Amino acid sequence: MSSPLPAARARPASYDAVLAHAWTVEEFTATDVIQGTGLSRPTAIEAMEALARIGLLHELPDARQGGDYRRGRPARRFALRGDAAVLVGVDAGNVHVTATVTDLRSRALATHRTILEMDRDDPSARRTLIQGTVDAALQDAGRTRSDVLAVCVGVPAPVNAAGRSPRHPAGFWERMNPGLIDALSWAPLRRVDNDASLSAVAEGAIGAAQGCRDYVTLLAGARLGAGVVVDGNVLRGTHGGVGEMVAFDHVTGVGTADGLGARAEAWAVEAVATGAAATSALAALPRDRLDGRAVLELAAGGDEHARAIVDRLGDVLARVVSVLGSMFDPQLVVVSGAISAGIADVVAAARASLPTDLDLPAPELVASQLGTDVVVTGAIAAAAADARAHALDVWGADHVPQ
Template structure:
């Protein structure tokens, strides 16, 4: 039988932790608050709120931020805020040619960035070494040891299961079946979370990009490859096998849209061999300079993308379609034809926009993913 006194003490300790988390959450959301405002928002007495805030200040989670009068007379009320610099996370994006890392404080402000080269033929063990070094250097640039990080979020291509294992990857050889989260967790003295790059990209759009305020979004990545991220009800959609958004093989040739750009590039400069991303950049650049043949190739490419996306857009009924990756820089050249295609074929055409996040979308999404983990640990 449990000791009633011990149980009562445990209950009181739990209540203090819950009240402390509630006060901290209000400070985090409000930005600045007085003791009276904190007491009202958390439904505790003002003396209790004062004790909690004193403890949070002592622990480094809150700080006094000057005084501003609440009343016309008398002593002005003290005001407090969440101390975002009390903790930091790192987001890592594993791209086909680049590894990116961003260090963020708990307020989401990026305080350090670092990049390293990556290539598809790099052995998995070497890529792990490069990621570990990348995180260490980025943390050091922010004046931190890796052990001080609240979380490390990592975005990678491929089907990623709930445990952070890469079930299948067709882009990075040796990556399929690799326990990326487990291996990085053994090498980095901080909590590590691994997720599919396209799910993190759409998360970044919802946090800092064009999808802010939208709950149902289709994100199309168009670079050296095509990828999809789905936001449903404000959350990245994983699917039954964590494969939501994986394009795979489609019936017909909907996802061979790059051939329009390749044909143009080969006709314009027959001796040059280019990747999908390079032919897209070449054609878009020529189109922006007034080349009519290039403009027609880009329009055909965009219309082809719209045709492929239609199989998702009609049944999902999203509010927004975001075009990301390198092709987002083409702006209206790509967005316009897709929007026109949807306007003609959809009962409720979604708005089509170009991403403003560029190549940083996956890394930013990894930062948001790590912040979500840190906040859950902090406020629960």
């Protein structure tokens, strides 16, 4: 059994510096640490050995054994022990739950998905299902809850800094986030956050917003939701309500917070029902396949009626982007989520419709390349950030796998 580290207030700062360096490189020597952190050689070596003793680092074969030795005494080489613990990212949507387990370097080990009956799950059942999906993903990865260092769950609701959602007039937010921060108390580091905010984390980490400090990520499938980043910080608000789109109920030309996918489906169903799309391939689709994705696919294939719906979506998106631009002054707006896979034509139509008489320059508008799992990707990135910041605060003798 390994010895625990000193408490956060007592441990040397060199431990944190060396671990932070280890997370950024595949392997390193004391010389690398000295150059990267400014620590002295004895201090660097002592910290490296201490972190290896508790299982966060492991010592690699020296340069002679690794076949890279030329002359002189071979340097000791260390690396972050990626399998020392796992991270869990969860997208707990309205109709689906996806949980992904990764190692400490965010390399995926397993993913498990569960489909829900929309609007029929009570809070207790939903909480149990989310926990069960996490446990199934851990089992698929050959791990258990005791191996988890950090978990992050994204939900379609406002979430405050404490991981709790405010009351909703119809109870929707409480049902989407049924005390999850308490249900996850078994995890040393846990976070519950808004799904659109986590999509913004994902886009900033590995997506279209890398290197950008002012941007908005727009989840636009079933409902509009925005993750807002200003000066490099994800905005939250008192109740977690930054990015809630109910205000668009009062914006002419937008009218509701319905997402682009939901609008495309509704307009296609209406066109088929009224006979307006009688000559379109839309009319030949069974009702259960007449959804937003089908509209976008047919539009890309040249269907005239589907193309008209895409143009309408572009007008709506342009208005949404204009309002977001005037409110938050972003450099970039990224359309993310499942709808983003076929949204290129809508984005192009929106760019052509963006007003030219705004007081501020219109933001750049792009489609995400991260696909359906953007929220899970953001949840893993958030869990990894928590792990990097607090691993040494929670790591102890009982946590290190043997």
